[in-house]
Amino acid sequence: MNIVLLGAPGSGKGTQAKALGQRLGLLHVASGDLFRHHLGLKTLLGELAGSYMVRGELVPDDVTIRMIAERLAEADAAGGVLLDGFPRTAAQAAALDAMLAVLGQTADGAVLIDVPDAVIITRISGRLVCPTCQTPYHRSLLAGDTCPADGALLERRADDAPEKVGRRLEIYHEQIGPVLSHYRATGRLHEVPGEGSVAEISAAVAGAIDRIRQGR
Numbered sequence: 001m002n003i004v005l006l007g008a009p010g011s012g013k014g015t016q017a018k019a020l021g022q023r024l025g026l027l028h029v030a031s032g033d034l035f036r037h038h039l040g041l042k043t044l045l046g047e048l049a050g051s052y053m054v055r056g057e058l059v060p061d062d063v064t065i066r067m068i069a070e071r072l073a074e075a076d077a078a079g080g081v082l083l084d085g086f087p088r089t090a091a092q093a094a095a096l097d098a099m100l101a102v103l104g105q106t107a108d109g110a111v112l113i114d115v116p117d118a119v120i121i122t123r124i125s126g127r128l129v130c131p132t133c134q135t136p137y138h139r140s141l142l143a144g145d146t147c148p149a150d151g152a153l154l155e156r157r158a159d160d161a162p163e164k165v166g167r168r169l170e171i172y173h174e175q176i177g178p179v180l181s182h183y184r185a186t187g188r189l190h191e192v193p194g195e196g197s198v199a200e201i202s203a204a205v206a207g208a209i210d211r212i213r214q215g216r
């Protein structure tokens, strides 16, 4: 069984993928990890991806697709994968179907962890980090604006400012629309609400995967 996990930045998708992969016996394939792996080992694909990244350009679909195709062809992926961060575009979604077909497999379902943008903006823009001990905090769980451990004034990463998060969400929605259509049109899209505790969301995603497994 091969499952695609979809969700916006800040939707908790990565956390869920890690936990669920183990629980369901599926290999967790995260595109971000794969990029870091190739960049770190300076593979041909890593060098190619890096050449776009240093110019601040998006890595083209065909490079990302080749990385995923290579990974899915490895022996440990044969028992099923939980994909996290791929596909991000309609072309990638179509390529995924094609590469799995070559392996005699299918993308059985896509699970979207659906979190309203306003909730994501509150979540991300509330993130703070201590410049002294690097401990991450969330504004909603703190009484003041200093590190409880060492008293340093907490800071917010520039990328976590609300306007930056808003722009990231805009890009996400532009790209994900056609991916959702791809899976919806073939009856493979399952949406679960992404608000609540990690455990609640995890249970909802596991329920959706159960329905996919039973072919409903």
Ligand SMILES: [Zn+2]
Residues within 6 Å of the ligand: 130, 131, 132, 133, 134, 135, 147, 148, 149, 150, 151, 152
């Ligand atoms: Zn600190």
